[in-house]
Each structure stands twice: as C-alpha cells, then as structure tokens.
Amino acid sequence: MHSIFLHLHPRQVKQSATRFNRTFGLGGMAVLLIVCQLITGVLLRFYYSPFPAEAYNSVLFIKHNVLFGQFVRNMHYWSGVFLLLLAFLHFLRVFLTGAFRDKRKTNWIFGLMLLLLIVLLNFTGYLLPWDQLAYWAITVSTNIIGYLPIFGQSLRTIILGGNELNADTLRAFFTFHTALLPLLLLVLVVYHFWQVRKAGGILLPDGEKESEMVPVMPNLVFKEFIVALALIAVLFIFSALFNAPLLQKANPTFSLNPTKAPWYFAGVQELLMHFHPFFAAFIIPTSVMVFLAWIPFLKYDNPPTGIWFISEKGRKSSEATAKFASIITLFGILFNEYLLNFELLLSPIPAFISNGILPTLIVVGFMAGYYKYYLKKFKLSKEELVQAVFVFIIAAFIVLTLVGVFFRGKDMALTFPWNAW
Ligand code: HEM
Structure with a gap:
C-alpha cells in the first residue's frame, strides 16, 4: 500500500503544496470517484442487459431483486454526477490559479x-435504463446535434444508428459507456498525472517556491485519506437517501412534457430557446471551446502567479464580471421570453439573421461595451482581462444551466422550480 502511494507522488513535496486550499483535493477526489464508477459499473454489468426489450426490466431486477442492487445503482449514478461537478470545480481552480x-x-x-470524456460517459450512461426520462432526454440531445451545419444530420444518424433511437443506439451507447470511454479515461488520467509530475508538481505562488521539503507520507497522504473518507461518507449518504431516477419504460409514441436534455446540456438547450439553432448549438459552444483551448497559447504580460484570481484587482474585477454576466444573462432570458421575440417581430427577415446574427451581435456588443468602459477602470493586465472573459462565460453558462434545469416547466415555459418537474 505504502509503495502504491509513492508511485502516485514523489517521495517528498514542498510543505506549502500540502495546504488544503491549494487544490481543495479536487483532482484526487475525481480519481476516487472514477474508481468508484468502475467498481459499481462492473457490479451493475452482472445483471444489466443492453437490449431494448430487456434493459428496463434488468434495471428493475437490479433495484428490487439484487442484494444492495438499488444502493449500488445509486452509488454509480451519484458518483457520475459528482465526478462531473468535481472535475468542473477542478477545472475552475486550475484556471483561477493560473496553472x-x-x-x-x-x-x-x-x-x-x-472533461469532455466525463460528459460523454454521463451522456452514454443516461440512455441505458431505457426509461422515459432516458429515451426523451437522449432524443432532444441528439436533435441538438442534428442542428450542427453540413454534417449535423449525418452525425445524428451515425450516433443513433438510424433516424431515431433503436436497438443499435442502445448497443452503441452501451459499448462506448462500458468499454471504449472508460479505457480512454484511464489512459488520459495516467497521462494527466504524469504531466503533473513532469511539471514539478502543482503551481505554487512565488513566495512559497522555496518552502521546505517534507515527506509525502504522512504530510500529504494523510490529508488525502481524510478527504477520501469524507467523500465516501457523502456518497454513501446520498446513495442511501436519494434514488437514481427511473420512470416508466421508454415509450417512443408518448413524449414527456417538458422534454429536457440531461442537466449538463441544459445550458445549450436554454440557448436554443433564444438563438437560431446554428448559433445556439454550433457557433456559441464552438467559440467557447476554441477560447478555452486557445488561452494557454496567448502571450501574457507576466508569468503565472499561482495566486487565486492573480491579484486583488483580478479578484475584484472577476467578482464584478460574475455579477454583471449573471444579471445580464437573466435579464436577456426574461426580455426575450416576455418582451421581445426577434423572430416574431422581424418575421419578414430570415430567422438566421433575426434570431441568429442579431441577438449574437447584441450579446457581443454588451460584452465589448462592458470591457471597454467598466474593466478599463480596473486597468487590467492581459491575464486579468482573459480571466474576466473566462469568468463572464462561466457565470453565463451557470445561469443558463440553472434556468434550464430549475425554471423550465410544461412546454418549456418559464416557471418556478416546484412546477418544473
Ligand atoms: C478525470 C478528471 C481529472 C482528474 C482525475 C484530474 C486529476 C488531477 C490531479 C490529481 C491533479 C494534481 C493537483 C490537484 O489535485 O488539483 C491535477 C492537476 C491538473 N489538472 Fe487535472 N484532473 C482532471 C481533470 C482536469 C480538467 C478538466 C482540467 C482542465 C481543463 C485539468 C487540468 C489540470 C492541470 C493544468 C493541472 C496542473 C495544475 C497545477 O499544476 O497546479 N484537469 N489534475
């Protein structure tokens, strides 16, 4: 056991790297959840049957007839949800400390x-129970893929193995979920760890680079052990109290109302309520992904600090940007829903312009105006400015997701959370 930990870590680490608020143990917790996913996934696999006629009943069998079946299913479900949330938080911490x-x-x-792989793992797993929730959530999500330009429809047909969900879709999702994606995830996690070691451990602020070296056992491993125990306790409590959802068996002739995409795609589904599909499903998500992949390659004014939010000025501008982005996104949703529907108002103009180019230009205009007049006042360095753009995108994305999950009800109309399901 001792040597397993020493393979994951160097023998000694800088004292300051062992401080909990450096990383909040988020990467380590993600690893633990992956292990949990693998173990519970293999256990479920003993009884699950990936055929439309049998899948739902096999899940019912696991729930009611297998010893601890319901609990294991809940553990698998909740560790998948937590994994996505923790990987997202880890991604935020890495960005916000400049690492x-x-x-x-x-x-x-x-x-x-x-991160993409974890989304795909959650997405492919969503279909497997073959209940109404799974069937219709995957139907709307794959419809979103169909909106991609040129190859969208073909891609949708390839993913579904036909024009609608069928036995081939279930078999393909099952194979991706239980074999290809987990294998890829393991390979990437190992590579990711190796890269952390290759970079000399986590990024530390300048003042702490000279901190004394201490043995990794017990200084770091002990803290990791406590975090792991706490995470397992939370997971057990959730799995004991809250069951993974399971509605009636999938019925292709009777759709749910509202038909919602899985929660991690609720933001994109919300965008579709306001923008032409080409912009909501393609231009905006692609621009965000390109931005995220591009930021490490920009030229910055100063080396990374390893300090949360770069500086006090960076923290203040990020706070102001998060507030502004949340308010403007909420305001935009309400305005478009109740006051100004561009597509109806400008009906003679093609929807691509009235509901695509026009609202996109308005959003970009708002962002540009904000950066020009408001952030200029902070006299931000290049890295603080990039951080503010990042914070803007993340805050808007979170608001869109929350509205999509909690405030959309029957016919996808805006409503209060207690009417949303
Ligand atoms: C399965 C998901 C992931 C696992 C298991 C994982 C694991 C880890 C671990 C254990 C560390 C060491 C420090 C820490 O705990 O923060 C780390 C560092 C790092 N991770 Fe991840 N990670 C995952 C996803 C991501 C994502 C989504 C990103 C960003 C897009 C990312 C980027 C990084 C970077 C750049 C570092 C180095 C940070 C530094 O040197 O301070 N990781 N990861």
Whole structure:
C-alpha cells in the first residue's frame, strides 16, 4: 500500500503544496470517484442487459431483486454526477490559479479532453435504463446535434444508428459507456498525472517556491485519506437517501412534457430557446471551446502567479464580471421570453439573421461595451482581462444551466422550480 502511494507522488513535496486550499483535493477526489464508477459499473454489468426489450426490466431486477442492487445503482449514478461537478470545480481552480499556462499548457488541453470524456460517459450512461426520462432526454440531445451545419444530420444518424433511437443506439451507447470511454479515461488520467509530475508538481505562488521539503507520507497522504473518507461518507449518504431516477419504460409514441436534455446540456438547450439553432448549438459552444483551448497559447504580460484570481484587482474585477454576466444573462432570458421575440417581430427577415446574427451581435456588443468602459477602470493586465472573459462565460453558462434545469416547466415555459418537474 505504502509503495502504491509513492508511485502516485514523489517521495517528498514542498510543505506549502500540502495546504488544503491549494487544490481543495479536487483532482484526487475525481480519481476516487472514477474508481468508484468502475467498481459499481462492473457490479451493475452482472445483471444489466443492453437490449431494448430487456434493459428496463434488468434495471428493475437490479433495484428490487439484487442484494444492495438499488444502493449500488445509486452509488454509480451519484458518483457520475459528482465526478462531473468535481472535475468542473477542478477545472475552475486550475484556471483561477493560473496553472494552465507555460509548462502546464499540454496538461490543460488533456484536462479539457478529460472533461469532455466525463460528459460523454454521463451522456452514454443516461440512455441505458431505457426509461422515459432516458429515451426523451437522449432524443432532444441528439436533435441538438442534428442542428450542427453540413454534417449535423449525418452525425445524428451515425450516433443513433438510424433516424431515431433503436436497438443499435442502445448497443452503441452501451459499448462506448462500458468499454471504449472508460479505457480512454484511464489512459488520459495516467497521462494527466504524469504531466503533473513532469511539471514539478502543482503551481505554487512565488513566495512559497522555496518552502521546505517534507515527506509525502504522512504530510500529504494523510490529508488525502481524510478527504477520501469524507467523500465516501457523502456518497454513501446520498446513495442511501436519494434514488437514481427511473420512470416508466421508454415509450417512443408518448413524449414527456417538458422534454429536457440531461442537466449538463441544459445550458445549450436554454440557448436554443433564444438563438437560431446554428448559433445556439454550433457557433456559441464552438467559440467557447476554441477560447478555452486557445488561452494557454496567448502571450501574457507576466508569468503565472499561482495566486487565486492573480491579484486583488483580478479578484475584484472577476467578482464584478460574475455579477454583471449573471444579471445580464437573466435579464436577456426574461426580455426575450416576455418582451421581445426577434423572430416574431422581424418575421419578414430570415430567422438566421433575426434570431441568429442579431441577438449574437447584441450579446457581443454588451460584452465589448462592458470591457471597454467598466474593466478599463480596473486597468487590467492581459491575464486579468482573459480571466474576466473566462469568468463572464462561466457565470453565463451557470445561469443558463440553472434556468434550464430549475425554471423550465410544461412546454418549456418559464416557471418556478416546484412546477418544473
Ligand atoms: C478525470 C478528471 C481529472 C482528474 C482525475 C484530474 C486529476 C488531477 C490531479 C490529481 C491533479 C494534481 C493537483 C490537484 O489535485 O488539483 C491535477 C492537476 C491538473 N489538472 Fe487535472 N484532473 C482532471 C481533470 C482536469 C480538467 C478538466 C482540467 C482542465 C481543463 C485539468 C487540468 C489540470 C492541470 C493544468 C493541472 C496542473 C495544475 C497545477 O499544476 O497546479 N484537469 N489534475
């Protein structure tokens, strides 16, 4: 056991690297959840059957007839949800401490791939119970893929193995979920760890680089052990109290109302309520992904500091930007929903312009105006400015997701959370 930990860590680390608020143990917790996913996934696999006629009943069998079946299913479900949330928080911490630049830029790109993989793992797993929730959530999500230009429809047909969900879709999702994606995830995680070691450990602020070296056992491993125990306790409590969802068996002739995409795609689904599909499903998500992949390669004014939010000025401008982005996104949603529907108002003009180019230009205009007049006042360096753009995108994305998950009800109309399900 001792040597397993020593393979994951160097023998000694800088004292300051062992402080909990450096990383909040988020990367380590993600690893633990992956292990949990693998173990519970293999256990479920003993009884699950990936055929439309049998899948739902096999899940019912696991729930009611297998010893601890419901609990294991819940553990698998909740560790998947937590994994996505923790990987997202880890991604935020890496960015907000500036650890995505210089010798860590390759690892940032591989980290983005890991995030994508975790989304795909959750997405492919979503269909497997073959209940109404799964069937219709995957139907709307793959419809979103169909909006991609040129190859969208073909890609949708390839993913579904036909024009709608069928036995081939379930078999393909099952194979990706249980074999290809986990294998890829393991390879990428190992590479990710190796890159952290290659970069000399985590990024530390300048003043702490000379901190004394201490043995990794027990200084770091003990803290990791406590975090691991706490995470397992939370996971157990959640799995004991809250069951993974399971509605009636999938019925292709009767759709749910509202039909919502899985929660991690709720932001994109919300965008579709306001923008032409070409912009909501393609231009905006692609621009965000290009921005995220591009930021490590920009030229910055100063080396990375390793300090949260770069500086006091960076923290203040990020706070102001998060508030502004949240308010403007909420305001935009309400305005478009109740007051000004560009597509109806400008009906003689093609929707691509009235509901695509026009609202996109308005959003970009708002962002540009904000950066020009408001952030100028902070006299930001280049890295603080990039941080503000990042914070803007993340805050808007979180608001869109929350509205999509909690405030959309029947016919996808805006409503209060207690009417949303
Ligand atoms: C399965 C998902 C992931 C796992 C298991 C994982 C694991 C880890 C671990 C254990 C560390 C060491 C320090 C820490 O705990 O923060 C780390 C560092 C790092 N991770 Fe991840 N990570 C994952 C996803 C990501 C994502 C989504 C990104 C960003 C897009 C990312 C980028 C990085 C970078 C750049 C570092 C170096 C940070 C530094 O030197 O301070 N990782 N990761």
